[in-house]
Amino acid sequence: MSLELIDINLSIEGRTLLHDFSLTVANGETVSIMGPSGCGKSSLLGYLCGSLAPGFKASGEIYVRAENVTHLPMEKRHIGLLFQDDLLFPHMSVGENLAFALPRGLSRKIRQERISQALESAGLPDFHNADPASLSGGQRSRISLMRTLLAEPRALLLDEPFSRLDADLRQRFRSFVFETIREQNIPALLVTHDMQDCNGRIITLADTHAKTGVAHA
Numbered sequence: 001m002s003l004e005l006i007d008i009n010l011s012i013e014g015r016t017l018l019h020d021f022s023l024t025v026a027n028g029e030t031v032s033i034m035g036p037s038g039c040g041k042s043s044l045l046g047y048l049c050g051s052l053a054p055g056f057k058a059s060g061e062i063y064v065r066a067e068n069v070t071h072l073p074m075e076k077r078h079i080g081l082l083f084q085d086d087l088l089f090p091h092m093s094v095g096e097n098l099a100f101a102l103p104r105g106l107s108r109k110i111r112q113e114r115i116s117q118a119l120e121s122a123g124l125p126d127f128h129n130a131d132p133a134s135l136s137g138g139q140r141s142r143i144s145l146m147r148t149l150l151a152e153p154r155a156l157l158l159d160e161p162f163s164r165l166d167a168d169l170r171q172r173f174r175s176f177v178f179e180t181i182r183e184q185n186i187p188a189l190l191v192t193h194d195m196q197d198c199n200g201r202i203i204t205l206a207d208t209h210a211k212t213g214v215a216h217a
């Protein structure tokens with residue numbers, strides 16, 4: 001029971017997107033969130049990570065590993081994010097991009113070990129000095145996931161992380177993501193438009209004009 005949302009209410013300009021929406025995501029589990037465009041999927045993720053745009057009204061409690069993070073600033077929530085745009089820094093090498101995510105205060109030796117392990121897990125052990133611009137789409141995606149994980153998130157939010165990949169890469173990266181989430185034993189919420197991206201439980205949010213998020217098995 002590692003990510004818990006309790007009675008989340010979310011509205012924009014008087015329009016209700018979520019009404020008393022509750023959900024528990026177990027460690028190592030990925031729950032997929034689907035629903036029509038504009039129903040509030042990305043806004044829900046924004047509320048969870050503490051980056052909701054001004055103009056939204058939101059309430060409800062968010063627990064990460066039993067800690068109430070609802071009123072904590074983004075950096076203290078320990079929630080990792082992965083988007084369709086990988087946002088790797090172009091002026092840094094792959095290794096430097098990974099190093100950037102590491103928690104402060106680690107020794108040089110530990111930092112290097114963690115980066116090597118991450119590159120190994122991504123199947124890219126020799127890419128430490130590579131320029132991100134030289135990577136393929138799939139390689140960039142794997143490095144982005146590793147960068148997110150190196151920050152030691154206690155929960156992971158994925159917003160359409162596969163949508164820019166072609167069919168073959170998409171399939172492989174998807175499996176890689178779900179395996180990694182299970183291995184690292186963190187709870188994850190995945191927003192997608194594509195049923196094929198889902199793995200396990202799927203929650204379908206109702207149309208923005210309806211009142212409640214509706215759960216389907």
Ligand SMILES: Nc1ncnc2c1ncn2[C@@H]1O[C@H](COP(=O)(O)OP(=O)(O)OP(=O)(O)O)[C@@H](O)[C@H]1O
Pocket residue numbers: 012017035036037038039040041042043044053054055208
């Ligand atoms: N910064 C903002 N200011 C005002 N309204 C916004 C803002 N961001 C989103 N909205 C509105 O909030 C509603 C929910 O948007 P959101 O992006 O969460 O939907 P979504 O389900 O993720 O959509 P999509 O599947 O198209 O990405 C939409 O009606 C959208 O127009």
